[in-house]
Amino acid sequence: MHHSSHVLKSLRLLETELGLEPQWNLFGTGPAMVEAFAAGELDFGYIGLPPLMIGIGRGLPLVCVAGGHCEGTVMVGSSAMRPLAECSDTQTALQQFKGHKIGTPSQGSIHDIIIRNLLTEYGLSAECIVNYPWADLIAEDIRTGTLAAAVGTPPLAVMCQKWHGLKTILPPEKLWPFNPSYGIAVHTRMLDAGNLLNDFLRIHENACNMLRLKPDQAAAVIAKPLKVVDAQFIQEVFAVSPRYCASLPEEYIESTMKFVPVLQKMGHLTEKLSAEQVFNCSFIEKIHPEPQHYYL
Numbered sequence: 001m002h003h004s005s006h007v008l009k010s011l012r013l014l015e016t017e018l019g020l021e022p023q024w025n026l027f028g029t030g031p032a033m034v035e036a037f038a039a040g041e042l043d044f045g046y047i048g049l050p051p052l053m054i055g056i057g058r059g060l061p062l063v064c065v066a067g068g069h070c071e072g073t074v075m076v077g078s079s080a081m082r083p084l085a086e087c088s089d090t091q092t093a094l095q096q097f098k099g100h101k102i103g104t105p106s107q108g109s110i111h112d113i114i115i116r117n118l119l120t121e122y123g124l125s126a127e128c129i130v131n132y133p134w135a136d137l138i139a140e141d142i143r144t145g146t147l148a149a150a151v152g153t154p155p156l157a158v159m160c161q162k163w164h165g166l167k168t169i170l171p172p173e174k175l176w177p178f179n180p181s182y183g184i185a186v187h188t189r190m191l192d193a194g195n196l197l198n199d200f201l202r203i204h205e206n207a208c209n210m211l212r213l214k215p216d217q218a219a220a221v222i223a224k225p226l227k228v229v230d231a232q233f234i235q236e237v238f239a240v241s242p243r244y245c246a247s248l249p250e251e252y253i254e255s256t257m258k259f260v261p262v263l264q265k266m267g268h269l270t271e272k273l274s275a276e277q278v279f280n281c282s283f284i285e286k287i288h289p290e291p292q293h294y295y296l
Contacts, residue, residue, distance in 0.1 A: 004207035048110030071172035072181025077149035100148035154240035249292035
């Protein structure tokens with residue numbers, strides 16, 4: 001719900017402004033999207049960057065050409081657990097979950113990498129992590145009491161809070177500052193379609209501006225076709241981490257590249273990646289030459 005894709009789809013912007021008939025595909029996690037890229041089924045993708053980096057490390061011809069959102073991972077836990085504000089530090093907040101299960105999307109997703117790295121950083125076991133192919137399944141196991149906490153997207157956090165009584169334990173900015181929640185990845189063949197790529201990124205940037213500057217309007221636009229949740233729910237999703245922008249500033253790139261040694265240590269990457277392998281900033285720099293808007 002916090003991706004600009006929902007604005008593009010709901011308002012049919014690619015159809016009306018570019019004359020395209022796009023085929024939209026929904027994936028439960030970033031790793032599943034990487035497999036679809038590998039199978040030749042995708043040209044563009046909204047994806048957390050660690051799965052993209054894993055794909056690039058495998059030799060897939062993929063690259064990130066724009067940002068979209070940062071700090072999109074949040075940890076929520078049962079009402080019996082204390083939030084970070086009531087704990088002395090992050091380690092203390094995490095130690096509460098010793099002996100409990102924490103649900104997160106599939107291995108290699110940005111959420112999975114972040115929580116596993118954080119547990120390792122504080123000398124805690126990652127055996128408590130349970131991976132899921134779809135976030136909806138995490139919410140169901142929260143409901144049944146199988147899980148004591150969830151680490152995932154703002155929509156998952158709001159769902160768990162509103163429907164299952166959970167509360168925020170670690171807010172997005174405390175898990176991995178400026179982490180690349182999602183960016184726009186493309187198959188490298190799309191780099192030869194410069195006009196199309198520029199037009200798409202222009203529309204994406206406008207949609208990011210709507211999410212940031214007119215969240216009530218954006219929520220109404222997104223809620224109408226979804227029908228599952230109302231605009232108020234979606235506005236609460238936006239408020240969890242209102243870090244929307246299409247640019248690729250230095251902070252976004254630096255935060256992304258800090259995942260490289262972590263991915264290597266976890267066995268997801270065999271060789272070090274350079275920023276030039278992960279990013280092509282030439283297109284978004286034309287569309288968004290002004291300073292970043294993630295943090296004004």
